[in-house]
Amino acid sequence: MARPVYAHVSLVGVVVMLVLAGLGTLTYFPRLPSFMGLTWQGKLRCGGVGRPAIFWEMPVTPEQDPENAFPRERDLEIAVSRESDLRKALTREHYPRSSGYDPAWIVDVPMGPHPLWCVESLMEVMTLEPGMRILDLGCGAAVSSIFLAREYGVEVWAADLWTDPTDNWERIRTWDVADRVHAIRAEARELPFARGFFDAVVSIGAYHYFGTEARYLAYLLEFLKPHGSVGFVTTGLDHDPGPTLPPYLAERWTPDFFTWQSPDWWRNHWQRTGLVDIDRADMVPGGWDDWLQWLRACDLVDRGYAPDANMLEADQGELLGLVRMLAHRR
Structure with missing residues (x-):
């Protein structure tokens, strides 16, 4: 004014x-x-x-318009308060490594549940050694790739089809891991790597988009060393709900949901290939609540998604959550 x-x-x-x-x-x-x-x-x-x-x-002077006299100061107070709320929402004791990262950076490009929490939950059952070559398949904004390199000392190939590798490269450089994280554009069914190149394959929030195809695991294992590990965490179901879905899920049941499967389904899907030994097939403990808390945190910066949040609120972990799979090549 x-x-x-x-x-x-x-x-x-x-x-x-x-x-x-x-x-x-x-x-x-x-x-x-x-x-x-x-x-x-x-x-x-x-x-x-x-x-x-x-x-x-x-x-104007403060006397003339006291409510709008100090817009910068007021905006700063709002920003500080929002950052504090965001940090509280994204701090969980059972994910200590994730808590050390700027929450604003994590929610900057939200793609699926909290990527760092998912990595930490996978690393509870999966072992990576420093110097290993890791394929981060369907890495999205490469947040998980950066985290893997920084926290576990591995070298990561951040492969994604939809995210511009130049954008990912800028994020990688910002975190000073340009010598350990390599951003590339790749289709999961047309991977540009040498056979037996990777020590392990990791996929966070993406494997269900391509991995339900009966022959996909056999194809992926071509790029993994003998006895190498493949693990993922992604959205899924605790069990097969049968032909009748609960109302909160039935009203949203579209082809995008058809690949949400249970740990038992994934175990059978992989075992029948005869190519791997299953090390873990379960639901991430409290994964549904992690997912809901993530959506609430994103909502603080207008990046939430109410339909998913409402669905999880209605379900309360009865059916929905995060599936965790780990196996090693024979």
């Missing part, structure tokens, strides 16, 4: 202002030189065609 104060200017100044006013409806000058010992603060405005008035906008 500002109040107009008409100012005396020279004849030349008037002519210049009128010419500029004819070229546009509004011309701003951030500061005028000192005049009669006063330094003018504000904006000089001049109307457009048909509005030749010239006047000076003076900023």
Whole structure:
């Protein structure tokens, strides 16, 4: 808010202002030189065609408009409060490594449940050694790839089809892991790697998009060393609900949900290939609540998704959650 104060200017100044006013409806000058010992603060405005008035906008004082007198200070207070709320929402004792990362960075490009929590839950049952070559399949914004490199000392190939690798490369450089994380664009069914190249394959929130195909595991294992591990955490179901779905799920049941499977389904799907030994097939403990808490946190910065949050609220972990799978190549 500002109040107009008409100012005396020279004849030349008037002519210049009128010419500029004819070229546009509004011309701003951030500061005028000192005049009669006063330094003018504000904006000089001049109307457009048909509005030749010239006047000076003076900023309001706190006494004139106490609610809007300090917008920057108020915005800063809001930002600090929001950051504090976000950090609280994304801090969980059973995910200590994740808590050390900037929550604003984590929610910047939300793609599925909390990627770092998912990695930590997978690492509870999966062992990675420093220096290993890891394929992060369907890495999204490479948040999980950066985390793997920094926290576990591995070298990661961050492969995703939909995210621009240049954007991922910028994030990788920001975290100073450019020598250990390699961003590439790759289709999961057309991987550009040498056979037997990786020590392990990790997939966070993505494997169900391509891994339900009966022949996919056999294809993926071509790029894994003998006895190498493959593990994933992704959205899924605790058990097969049968032909009748609960109402909160039935109303949203579209082809995107058809690949949400249970741990038992994934175990059978992998075992029948005869190519791997299953090390773990279960639901992440409290995974449904992790997922819901993540959505609530994203909502603090207007990046939540109410339909998923409402679905999880209604389910309360009865059916929905995060499936965790781990196996090693024979």
